[in-house]
Amino acid sequence: MKIFQRNSPFSNIVMSILLTLSCMIILTTPPQVSAKTLTQSPDHDLSYFESAMVTLGKPALESKNHSSSSGQKKSLVPSFNTDCSVWSRACSEEILKIAKKPENVKWVKSIRRRIHENPELAFEEHETSRVIRRELDELDIRYRFPLAKTGIRAMVGTGKSPFVAIRADMDALPIQEAVEWDNKSKNAGKMHACGHDAHVAMLLGAARILKAREHYLKGTVALLFQPAEEAGNGAKRMIREGALEDVEAIFAVHISHLLPTAVIGSRSGPLLAGCGFFKAVITSEWGVGGNLHQSGNPILAASAAVISLQGIVSRESNPLDSQVVSVTFLNSGDDHDAIPKGVEFGGTLRAFANTSFHHLLKRIEEVIVSQAKVYKCSATVDFFENADTIYPPMVNDEQMYEHVKRATVDLVGPTNFRVVQPVMGAEDFSFYSEVIPAAFFYIGIKNETLGSVHSPHSPHFMIDEDALPIGAATHAAIAERYLHERDISINGLPDISINGFNQD
Numbered sequence: 487m488k489i490f491q492r493n494s495p496f497s498n499i500v501m502s503i504l505l506t507l508s509c510m511i512i513l514t515t516p517p518q519v520s521a522k523t524l525t526q527s528p529d530h531d532l533s534y535f536e537s538a539m540v541t542l543g544k545p546a547l548e549s550k551n552h553s554s555s556s557g558q559k560k561s562l563v564p565s566f567n568t569d570c571s572v573w574s575r576a577c578s579e580e581i582l583k584i585a586k587k588p589e590n591v592k593w594v595k596s597i598r599r600r601i602h603e604n605p606e607l608a609f610e611e612h613e614t615s616r617v618i619r620r621e622l623d624e625l626d627i628r629y630r631f632p633l634a635k636t637g638i639r640a641m642v643g644t645g646k647s648p649f650v651a652i653r654a655d656m657d658a659l660p661i662q663e664a665v666e667w668d669n670k671s672k673n674a675g676k677m678h679a680c681g682h683d684a685h686v687a688m689l690l691g692a693a694r695i696l697k698a699r700e701h702y703l704k705g706t707v708a709l710l711f712q713p714a715e716e717a718g719n720g721a722k723r724m725i726r727e728g729a730l731e732d733v734e735a736i737f738a739v740h741i742s743h744l745l746p747t748a749v750i751g752s753r754s755g756p757l758l759a760g761c762g763f764f765k766a767v768i769t770s771e772w773g774v775g776g777n778l779h780q781s782g783n784p785i786l787a788a789s790a791a792v793i794s795l796q797g798i799v800s801r802e803s804n805p806l807d808s809q810v811v812s813v814t815f816l817n818s819g820d821d822h823d824a825i826p827k828g829v830e831f832g833g834t835l836r837a838f839a840n841t842s843f844h845h846l847l848k849r850i851e852e853v854i855v856s857q858a859k860v861y862k863c864s865a866t867v868d869f870f871e872n873a874d875t876i877y878p879p880m881v882n883d884e885q886m887y888e889h890v891k892r893a894t895v896d897l898v899g900p901t902n903f904r905v906v907q908p909v910m911g912a913e914d915f916s917f918y919s920e921v922i923p924a925a926f927f928y929i930g931i932k933n934e935t936l937g938s939v940h941s942p943h944s945p946h947f948m949i950d951e952d953a954l955p956i957g958a959a960t961h962a963a964i965a966e967r968y969l970h971e972r973d974i975s976i977n978g979l980p981d982i983s984i985n986g987f988n989q990d
C-alpha cells in the first residue's frame with residue numbers, strides 16, 4: 487500500500503498532512519453483507535456446486551461422504567481424507583485445518599518475525615528473498631529467481647495450464663520503528679510498517695498448504711514474491727520480466743488495521759486510487775530579480791496556479807468519482823529583497839477511475855502552464871514518470887471479486903467477510919490488474935487488546951499475528967478453488983460465474 491512516496495520531496499510534516507487530507511486509508515465501517523446474500527444453503531454439508539445446481543433445478547451431485555459432520559474420525563486425521571475432485575466445504579475446512587496446525591502457525595509467525603527484524607527497502611530485499619528461497623527449497627517447491635532483482639516466481643501444481651497467481655510484496659519503509667518488542671526492527675531507520683512481512687509469511691503459508699494438496703491442483707499456482715511496492719513500481723518490472731507468463735488471473739491481500747483480526751474485506755470495482763506526484767518549476771521570462779515591476783513574477787504565477795489547481799477538482803470532477811489534487815510544497819528561496827528567479831511547487835493527485843486519473847494528469851499540466859503565461863512566466867511540470875511514481879487506479883474485476891468472496895465465505899463464514907469502501911491509498915498491484923483479471927482484498931489485523939490499531943506507515947504500526955494462518959488459508963483456498971472451478975467450466979459442468987449465494 488502506498489501512502490506517500492519514499493523518494494518524493496515531501497517532509498514528514500507534509501506526510502502527516504497528506505495522511506490526514508488525502509492518502510489516509512479510510513475503510514469506513516463497512517456495511518455488513520446482508521444475511522440473505524450470504525445465507526448458506528439450508529444443508530450446510532452441500533457444496534457450493536451442489537447448492538448452485540439445486541438452485542438451478544438440476545440434480546445435486548452425489549454425496550461424496552466428505553461432510554465435516556461425518557464424525558470424530560475425520561478430525562483425528564485432519565487432511566487428505568476428502569475427495570476434493572468436487573469442491574465442497576469440507577475442502578475449505580481441510581485447508582483451514584492445515585493452516586491451523588500448531589506447528590504451521592508457529593512456523594508462519596516465525597517467518598514473519600524473522601523478516602520483521604530485518605526490513606529491507608525497495609529493490610534491496612536480498613536477505614528477505616534468501617529467507618523465502620530457503621523455505622521454498624525446504625518445501626521442495628520450484629521457483630524462478632531473480633525477477634526484478636530480488637523477486638521470485640515459485641510454482642506449485644501440475645506445471646501446466648491453467649495458471650493462477652498470488653502475489654506478496656517484500657519491501658519495508660524508511661521509518662524508525664517505535665514499537666518496543668522482542669522482534670523489533672534491527673535495521674536503524676527501516677521498518678515493516680506496511681505489513682509486507684506479514685504478506686510474505688502468508689504467501690509462504692499458502693505455499694505450504696498448496697504443496698500438501700498439490701495432487702488436488704488442476705493446474706499451476708504461481709506464487710509471486712515482488713520487490714519494491716512502496717517505491718519503484720516493482721510490479722511493473724516483475725511483469726516485464728515474465729512474472730505473469732501463462733497466468734490468467736491474479737490475487738493479492740493487504741493487511742488492514744480497520745478490520746478485526748482475520749476478517750476479510752474487499753469490493754467489486756474501484757478499490758484504491760490511482761496516484762501520482764508532480765513538481766512544477768515556474769521561472770520568469772524576463773530574467774532574474776531586478777526590476778520589480780517589469781519582469782514576470784513567478785510568485786504571483788505560482789500562487790495563481792495553486793488556486794486554479796484546487797479548482798480542477800471542485801469544478802470539473804463528478805462528485806461521485808472522487809479525485810484529489812493537493813499542493814503540498816512551495817519553495818521560492820528566502821531572499822527578502824528580490825523577486826526570485828523561479829518558484830518550485832508540487833503535490834499529489836489521486837483518482838479512482840482510469841479516465842479521470844489520466845484527465846487529471848493532463849489538466850494539471852495545462853493549468854500550471856497557462857497560469858504561468860498570464861504572469862509572463864514559463865512553466866515545466868514533471869510527473870516523475872521515469873522515476874516510477876505513477877500508479878494506475880486499482881479496480882477489482884467483478885468475477886475475480888466474486889471468487890474471493892465465495893472462497894472466503896466458504897472458508898471463514900459470512901460474518902468474517904465484509905464489503906469495504908474504496909480508499910484513497912494506492913497500490914502497485916494495479917499494474918497486474920491492467921494486464922489480467924485481478925482482485926485485491928484485505929485481511930484485518932486490528933486487536934485493541936494487543937494495540938494493533940495503528941495505520942500502515944505509522945512508526946507504531948503492529949499486527950495481530952493470529953491473522954497470518956487465516957491469510958495463508960484464504961490464499962490457498964482462492965488459488966486451489968480457482969483452478970478447480972476453471973477446470974470444471976472447461977469441462978462443461980456448471981458455469982462457475984453463477985454465484986450460488988446470490989440465487990433466490
Ligand SMILES: *[C@@H]1O[C@H](CO)[C@@H](O)[C@H](O)[C@H]1NC(C)=O
Binds near residue numbers: 549550551
Ligand atoms: C459413505 O461411505 C461409506 C463407506 O465408504 C459408505 O458405506 C456409505 O454408503 C457412504 N455414504 C454416502 C451417503 O455416500
Ligand SMILES: *[C@@H]1O[C@H](CO)[C@@H](O)[C@H](O)[C@H]1NC(C)=O
Binds near residue numbers: 596597600668669
Ligand atoms: C524474536 O525475538 C526473540 C527474543 O529476542 C528471539 O528469541 C527469537 O529468535 C526472535 N524470533 C525470530 C523469528 O527472529
Ligand SMILES: *[C@@H]1O[C@H](CO)[C@@H](O)[C@H](O)[C@H]1NC(C)=O
Binds near residue numbers: 840841844919920
Ligand atoms: C487507462 O488509461 C490509459 C491511458 O488512456 C491506458 O493506456 C490504459 O490502458 C488504461 N488502463 C485500463 C485498465 O483501462
Ligand SMILES: *[C@@H]1O[C@H](CO)[C@@H](O)[C@H](O)[C@H]1NC(C)=O
Binds near residue numbers: 746747933934950952
Ligand atoms: C486479541 O489479542 C489478545 C492477546 O493476544 C487475545 O487474547 C484476543 O483473543 C485477541 N482478540 C481478538 C478479537 O482476536
Ligand SMILES: [Zn+2]
Binds near residue numbers: 680716
Ligand atoms: Zn505501504
Ligand SMILES: [Zn+2]
Binds near residue numbers: 487681682715740942
Ligand atoms: Zn503495503
